[in-house]
Amino acid sequence: MESLFRAWKTSRMAYLKFFENYSLEQLNRIPDGFSNNLIWNIGHIIATQHKLIYIGSEVEGHIPEEVFLNYQSGTKPTAPVAQQEADLLKRLLLEQIEPTISDFNNKKFVTYRERTTGTGFHLTSIYDAFEWNNFHEGLHLGYMMSIRKFIV
Known part of the structure; x- marks a missing residue:
């Protein structure tokens, strides 16, 4: 698990650099041909980590419900994100890490609701959820690298 956690921390540091x-204004810009922006992708990986790890384990998580609802799968930006919300997302990028690792180490994730992700990856355990989370964050980092080429 240590390598999974290290990869996750590295991913989050890469996301932090976008801030x-x-x-x-650039974080909010949706380039032609895209359906979202940089800030939505950041909110989305925060919401997805919550869904994969906490909701999947039926354990209370560490993010505001509003963040989850605004950035979960199937959503898209509906208005520019204000500075206050951007600051919250920036904080959550890092603030999710230690409590989640602590919850794992303290064995809070006892059960896991099996499911198949929208892209066909079957999750059977908390370990699968952590692995898929890292893969998912890598995908969205790639999307963001494409978006950034069109917002300067």
Whole structure:
């Protein structure tokens, strides 16, 4: 699990750099041909991690319900994200890590509701959920690398 957690932390640091390198206007811009923007992708990986790990294990998570509802699968940006919400997402990128690892180490994830993701990956355990989460975050990092080429 240590390598999974290391990969996850590295992924989150890559996401954090978008806040350092782009303005709020750039984070909110949806380029032609895309259905979302940089900030939505950040919110989405936060919401998806919550769904995969916490909802899948039927354990209370560490993000506001509103963040989950606004960025879960099937959503898209409906209005520009204000600075206050951007600051919250930036904080959550890092604040999700230690409580989640602690919850894992303290064996809070006892059961897992098996399911198949929208892309066909079958999740049978919390271990599958962590692996899929890392893969999912890698996919969205790739989407963001494409989006950033069109927002400067």
